[in-house]
Amino acid sequence: MFRTYGFLSTYPPTQCGLATFTAALLHHLTAVTPGSDGRVVRVLAESGHESPVADGTAVVHPMAPGGVEAAAEVLNRCDTVVVQHEYGIYSGRDGDDVLGVLARLRVPVIIVLHTVLTAPTPGQRQVLEDVVDHADAVVTMSEAARHRLLAGYAVQRPDEVVVIPHGALVVEPPARRPSADQPMILTWGLLGRGKGIEWGISALGALRDLKPRYLVAGQTHPKVLAHEGEAYRRYLRNRAAAFGVADLVEFDPTYREVGALAELVGQADVVLLPYDSSDQVTSGVLIEALAAGKPVVATEFPHAVELLAAGAGLLVPHRDPAAITAALRRVLTEPGLAAGMSDRSASLAPALSWSAVANRYRDLAEDMLAARVVVTT
Template sequence: MKIVYIGTYPPRECGIGIFTQSLYQSMVANPDISEVKISQKGQAVEGYVVAMNDHDLDYNYPEEVKFTIRQEHQRDYLKAVKYINLSGADICILEHEFGIFGGQNGMYILPMLHRLEIPLIVTLHTILEKPSYNEKAVLIQICKMAYKIVVMSHKAIEFLITIYKVDKNKIELIEHGVPEIQFDQLESKKGFKLENKKFLLTFGIISRNKGIETVIKALPKVIEKHPEVVYMVLGKTHPNVLHHSGEEYRNYLHLLVKTLNLKDHVVFLNEFIDENELFKYLSASDIYITPYLNEAQITSGTLSYAVGVGSAVISTPYWHATELLDEGRGRLFNFNDSEELSGILLELLGDPEALKEIRKKARDYGKTITWSKSGDKYVELAREVCAVNPQVFTRSETLIDPLLLPSFSLDHIKRLTDDTGIIQHAKFGIPNLKEGYCLDDNARALLMVLMDYQQTKNKQALALAPIYLSYIHYMQNEDGTFRNFLSFSRQFLDEVGSEDSFGRTIWALGYLLGNAPNDAYYQTGKLVFFDAAPNFEKLQSIRGIANTMLGVSYYLKANPNDESMSERLRNLAGKLITHFEANSSDGWQWFEPLLAYDNGILPLALLHAAEMLHEDKITEVALASMNFLTKITLKDGYLSIIGNENWYKKEGERSLFAQQPIDALAMILMYQQAFHLTKDKEYLTKLFSCFMWFLGENDLRMSLFDFETKGCCDGFESYGINRNQGAESSLAYLISYLIVLQAFEEFEEKELLS
């Protein structure tokens, strides 16, 4: 029997990773002699690990890790499932925790599991009593796909049955395993030079919900009577907390210790130590404390370890603690109640026999939940599932296959960007400094990096964002309009830019206001956006209007109660509809008497307005103009863009050459929004067809994407590809790429959660 395990894994510092490794070793490999384990039925067990990476970090994994998945990269999940399906594995065991998988509420794991061609067992480490809609939907889907669901407490079973409506016959209770490591308490204390101390301990990944301040506040009363008390907080700050807040919580705890004059009694050991060293500390402790701040903790590995080693545990009454410390195996105190904790500590420190009795009961129970016993239960569960040979859930392939896409790369964009902004033109793949910068491209660049960061948490993208935002701010005039062009020597080259450039800037700023990565960016974007807002009604260019409508729509998605901005959007949509009604006729459902450039942006703007305003007329014109454009440009099954050589005049002939990437981008955005509104899968087919224009599905059958430079060529002419790779074309490609991934995710979400 060959088992594949999916979860985090050491050396990544994560509690789920320790669990995955312990489970793997207890089921498959003897870590000392590297032999294959034999199940009780005489069946050989082997396996390997698919490890989850965070924030694009790389780890030096042990040899059992055969594949890695970057948390926020959708394509990695699909590559991994193909690897698993071809690896000869018989069964998959998934360690599920919302925070270790990418997408909203860990949704990226769903398409992977739906493509799995072997039975699935899932271990649930978190089961929420009051989940959000998506949290509940994601967990329900995982439970549907799993043949067996392993939980570690009776409360977890109750939640699965009553809240998530899971068939109780699917659920197995296997308690959290404990390593079979034992040390003598006195010898351990001597090793840490604590033989004359009363040693209190809390360990684990540190974050605010751990309630360590409750213990610190309880200590002054205890130390008055027991000055020999030392309290150690052992563990590193949670990596997600570090990523977003740094050491704010740890610094607060240090300040609290100083304020209460406890510096000789509280020790912080900011390390992620191995199990052997951890069990020495646990064995040395007189009392182990878990002071979590609320009951919503269905499983605690740290608590299991403490009970397993025979510690005297005092804990708040979170769900796992109330079960594990039952029958005298520990003591409970109320959440955030330092007074009650002080009383229990004083009672137990003054009664060695009571402490000894708690330790004995805990140690006796710990012998029943060792990893060897838990591992055997998992092995037999896996064997039973394989023997049943359950029918595996299968589904049809999606209309979009992200694995057909080249790897996403910002290399060319970084090459074009300096500390002023993004250079607008290039000679082949080399920035053309002579042409300087323009507002359009810096607005597109801001939009692209914000999208990238929102989807993948790419730090490179986030680092570029302030460059483009500061360029936009620099180019704004006092009346809220914008200059467009700036020379390489930072000289203004115009007084007021085009309405197109104005609209594209508002689009990027509106997106920023709806998806700001931090408050500083939001406040700057808000300032520039609202300084520009008085100019919205002055716009005359239909593409300037359309681009502005996109920005207003993104703003309104985050601020739906801004009635003034909703009215502005309604007025702008009215202008487009007026143009449509003035120029359309039988056989020509369009806004002007020609198809020119960036055509898809016009129906796109109305599709966004339709979503925000819910007006039938807007929807009607949006769909009519989109269908007309589709008939002209997708009639042969691939995208044939209107060339800007002579464009396409009503009752004239369309230009084939001088096709440009911004037109492909507009079509892709248009079909994404159409799918978002209608849920018609046919729009995804069209969207993906339009993206493949970049990769050779076009009139010349030549790829515009340069696999060497990672840039996109500027278009194609009658003589062939224009090999220059300026900012406009490369940004159009990258935004299109990100839209394809967004559309794929939206489709998967609709399919999997319906």
């Protein structure tokens, strides 16, 4: 059935995880609902004079800070609206501009939660509870996030909270065995403090006999770049030099589109996610690594614990270079371990594909529309 899907989110050319997520979900959601189209209200960090534009997939309308009425007017012309929620993208106290939009919407609303904090400030807690209260359905991307939301926040309708994983491009992984010459350890994503890359660098010295290549791929996050420039990248370079492993670390700031990124990930022998946060309940990079069939070494953040515990990767404590060293050595040298991890990842991949994820959003939207019809009749 023809539908018009509305989205409220950051959106390309903004470079952030939410923008990339929204573009991919919109593309695949319209693909699995033939004849449908999309409208995006693109959240901007500051006021500008941009006009609506068509990007080939949707009509994109800018939303500057405070522009709640115009945003709601656009979204009310859609059948269903998908709102991405993350602290920091909306203006107002604790991002409460989003509440002004939600209060004006008359169509079914799906709220996608990208962060559920363990210890929010009172303002953050109130905003998130109000956001959820405006939703017809709430999506978390992991069971850990759903449990944290229901246990730690006042949720009036817990049965409306569902888990739909972050999507990924699933491609047939290339036949590849760890290179005897220079196995590649890969970390990628927008760079910023909290990624824990310093701990990966600290772990390399004890792996020198394996001659690894640690590739850190990705641009500095735009907000980090605006606030402190390339200070974190310089810190990492200096740390590599101080630990005597500068020759084993490569920084590649190239921005890659989906296909080029998939090609890069396909070259990796192991993906390292040494994140500092113990709060992280959603990781798109983790999902993409598993969809690519890659062995993963990750710190014990909730999303990693949930997805890797069954054998797709190894978990290590936070800020523990020795544990990272041991885990990487196991993956790169222990017979059959990496292959077993890849097999386990392959079994998870079908449910993580963007088409599978989009189908679940479509079904959720149709259920909400059907419920509205029942109520009005």
